[in-house]
Amino acid sequence: MAATNNKLTLPLLAAAMLQFAPLALPAHAAAPQVHSQAPGYYRMMLGEFEITVLSDGTHAFPIDTVMNNITPAQIGRDLDDAGLAQPLQGSINAFLVNTGKRLILIDAGAGALYGDCCGRLLQHLRAAGYQPEQVDMVLLTHLHKDHAGGVMRQGAAAFPNAVLRVAQGEADYWLSKSEQDAAPEFLRSFFDSARAAVAPYQAAGRFQPYAAYGQLEPGIRSLPAPGHTPGHAAYLVESQGRKLLVWGDIVHVAPLQFPHPDATVKYDSDAAGAQRQRRELLDMAASQRMVVGAAHIAFPGLGRIGKTGGPVGTGGSYRWLPVNYEGTPGAD
Known part of the structure; x- marks a missing residue:
C-alpha cells in the first residue's frame, strides 16, 4: 500500500514544484560596460572653508627608472604588501579652496602635457559646480609639468580671471x-x-611670484619646502583651528616613501634637501594631526600621517591614514 501511495504522490509533487520554478526571463547583463570613472571631485569642510579635491587623471609612474635610494627588493616587497604591482598608476590631484569670499586653486594638474591620461581638471571643476572664470587665484607648489601644465589651455590662460602665484625662487x-x-x-x-x-x-599682468613665504590670503600661507625643486612650496590652509597641509611633491609613491622616507626620485633637484623636507613635513603633520592634501597619493589624496618606529622627530617610518569618506561633507 505504501509503494502505491508513493507512485501517486510523485507526479503531484513534480507538478507542485513546477509552480515555483523561475520563469526563463531574458537576461540584461549584456548592457555595455562604461570603462570610465565617475567625475573626479571630492569635498570636505575645513572649518568655514570648503575644500574640493579635483582629479586631473592618473598616469603610469615608472618606479623602476625614477626611484632612487631604495632597492628593487624593497620596492617589490612594499608593493606586494600593498597589493600593488608595476606599472603603478599615480594620481594627479589639485585642491580648490572656497573661503566664502575667494576661490583659490592649489596646483592645476598636467593639462595637455601628459597626453590622454590626464588633463581632466577643468571637466571635474565644472562637474563640481564651478567655472574656470570663477577662480580668483592659482597657487602652484612648483613649476613641474604635472602641477603647472593645467593653467593653460591651447596657449591661453585656463583661468582667465585668476592671478597666478609661485615662489620667486621657483x-x-x-x-x-x-x-x-x-x-x-x-x-x-x-x-x-x-x-x-x-x-x-x-601677458595679462596676472603672473605675480611672491618674494617671501608667509600669508598670501587670510587662512592661506606658503611654507618653504625646497629640495624637489629649488623654490618648491607647501601651502597651509587654516580655518577655525583646522589645518590642511597641501604639500605638492613631498611624497610621490606612498607605499614606498612612507616606510622608506629617504627614497627619492630622479626629478629631485636636491635629493638630500628633498629627504630633509619630507621628514620635516611628515613630522609636522603627524605631531599636529593635520590633514594632508597630497598631489600624488591615490585620489582624493586626503589623509593624516601616522608614525611608526619611534616618536616623532626620531627617524623611523610613517604610514598614511586616509580620511574617512563622508557622503555629506562635514567639518574635518
Whole structure:
C-alpha cells in the first residue's frame, strides 16, 4: 500500500514544484560596460572653508627608472604588501579652496602635457559646480609639468580671471635660460613647459611670484619646502583651528616613501634637501594631526600621517591614514 501511495504522490509533487520554478526571463547583463570613472571631485569642510579635491587623471609612474635610494627588493616587497604591482598608476590631484569670499586653486594638474591620461581638471571643476572664470587665484607648489601644465589651455590662460602665484625662487629657476642649459637633459623640456604655462598670465599682468613665504590670503600661507625643486612650496590652509597641509611633491609613491622616507626620485633637484623636507613635513603633520592634501597619493589624496618606529622627530617610518569618506561633507 505504501509503494502505491508513493507512485501517486510523485507526479503531484513534480507538478507542485513546477509552480515555483523561475520563469526563463531574458537576461540584461549584456548592457555595455562604461570603462570610465565617475567625475573626479571630492569635498570636505575645513572649518568655514570648503575644500574640493579635483582629479586631473592618473598616469603610469615608472618606479623602476625614477626611484632612487631604495632597492628593487624593497620596492617589490612594499608593493606586494600593498597589493600593488608595476606599472603603478599615480594620481594627479589639485585642491580648490572656497573661503566664502575667494576661490583659490592649489596646483592645476598636467593639462595637455601628459597626453590622454590626464588633463581632466577643468571637466571635474565644472562637474563640481564651478567655472574656470570663477577662480580668483592659482597657487602652484612648483613649476613641474604635472602641477603647472593645467593653467593653460591651447596657449591661453585656463583661468582667465585668476592671478597666478609661485615662489620667486621657483620662477627664477624655471624661467631661466642659463639654468635650462645647465640642467640634466631629461629636465630641459620642463623649462620650456614652465615658460609656456606662465606666458598668458605674464601677458595679462596676472603672473605675480611672491618674494617671501608667509600669508598670501587670510587662512592661506606658503611654507618653504625646497629640495624637489629649488623654490618648491607647501601651502597651509587654516580655518577655525583646522589645518590642511597641501604639500605638492613631498611624497610621490606612498607605499614606498612612507616606510622608506629617504627614497627619492630622479626629478629631485636636491635629493638630500628633498629627504630633509619630507621628514620635516611628515613630522609636522603627524605631531599636529593635520590633514594632508597630497598631489600624488591615490585620489582624493586626503589623509593624516601616522608614525611608526619611534616618536616623532626620531627617524623611523610613517604610514598614511586616509580620511574617512563622508557622503555629506562635514567639518574635518
